[in-house]
Amino acid sequence: MPVKATKLLVVVGSKxxxxxxxxxxxxxxxxRRGFRAGSIKHTHHPDFTIDKEGTDTWRHANAGSKIIAxxxxxxxxxxxxxxxxxxxxSILDFMTKRELDIIVIEGFHSSVGQRPDVFKxxxxxxxxxxxxxxxxxxxxxxxxxxxxxxxxxxxxEINVPLIDSKTDCSRLVERIEREVFRG
Numbered sequence: 001m002p003v004k005a006t007k008l009l010v011v012v013g014s015k016x017x018x019x020x021x022x023x024x025x026x027x028x029x030x031x032r033r034g035f036r037a038g039s040i041k042h043t044h045h046p047d048f049t050i051d052k053e054g055t056d057t058w059r060h061a062n063a064g065s066k067i068i069a070x071x072x073x074x075x076x077x078x079x080x081x082x083x084x085x086x087x088x089x090s091i092l093d094f095m096t097k098r099e100l101d102i103i104v105i106e107g108f109h110s111s112v113g114q115r116p117d118v119f120k121x122x123x124x125x126x127x128x129x130x131x132x133x134x135x136x137x138x139x140x141x142x143x144x145x146x147x148x149x150x151x152x153x154x155x156x157e158i159n160v161p162l163i164d165s166k167t168d169c170s171r172l173v174e175r176i177e178r179e180v181f182r183g
Contacts, residue, residue, distance in 0.1 A: 006096040007180050009142075010105040010112045013123030013133055018146025018165065019106050022123055022172075025165040026104055029173030035101040035181075040091055042107030051079050088112075102180065113137045119180050121172075124148040127155070134158075142179050143172055 009026070013019045027037045051058045051068075060068045061081050068079040080087065088111050095103050105112065112118045113136050120137060123146025124130035130148055134141075141160050149164035163172045 004101075006100050007102045008092070008105065008112070008118045009102055009121065009176065009180060010108060010118050011121045011123060011145075012107065012109040012113060012137065013146055014125060014129055016147070017123040017125050017129060017133075018149075019123050022121060022145045022165040023104055023106055025169040025172060026121075026176060029169055030102060030176065033173065033177065035177075036099060037102050037104060038095050038098065038100045039104045040088070040095070040106065040108070042105075044107075050077070109133075109137070116140070119176075121145055121176075122160075127152070130155075130158075140179065143175055145172060 011019045011022050011026070023039065027039060030037050051061060057068045057070050057077075057079055061079065066081050068081070070077045070079070088108055092103065105118075113120070116138055120139070120141045122130065122133045122137060122141060122144050124133050124144065125147045127148065130144065143161045143163045144155065144158065145163050145165045149162050150166065152162060155162050161175065163175065165172050
């Protein structure tokens with residue numbers, strides 16, 4: 001039986017536009033429908049680290065290990081000590097081998113915004129923010145969501161559905177299921 005390809009969906013938007021809330025809706029909705037989902041989160045904090053000084057994993061890295069895995073009964077974390085900006089392709093390569101139906105990506109607009117093989121949802125705070133987010137983003141754009149969808153009912157100049165992930169999550173998930181998996 002042929003292995004089906006993992007679908008990629010990116011949620012792009014400015015800080016505070018509703019990306020994480022939208023992703024929570026998407027992942028919980030798809031999971032309830034039986035889909036296996038993974039996610040990737042991009043952070044712009046230059047000093048961010050999941051590994052804290054003094055922990056055993058930090059000590060492994062401090063000794064020179066470039067990849068550290070920590071395994072428990074309930075979860076596994078992989079820490080890659082690499083300054084390279086090419087981590088997204090390697091993470092996608094790893095995750096697509098895990099029998100996931102979809103990987104939901106938060107951010108990475110510069111890496112995937114121009115890729116026509118990646119489905120997109122754009123979040124924005126207002127119409128000006130939306131115009132900025134749409135610049136440099138190629139289709140397929142499935143929906144517009146986030147803060148703008150909470151306050152605006154219709155966008156006449158844009159032919160993409162406006163769906164509030166807080167109040168109409170099921171509609172957003174149905175649209176994703178239709179466009180991504182049956183399209």
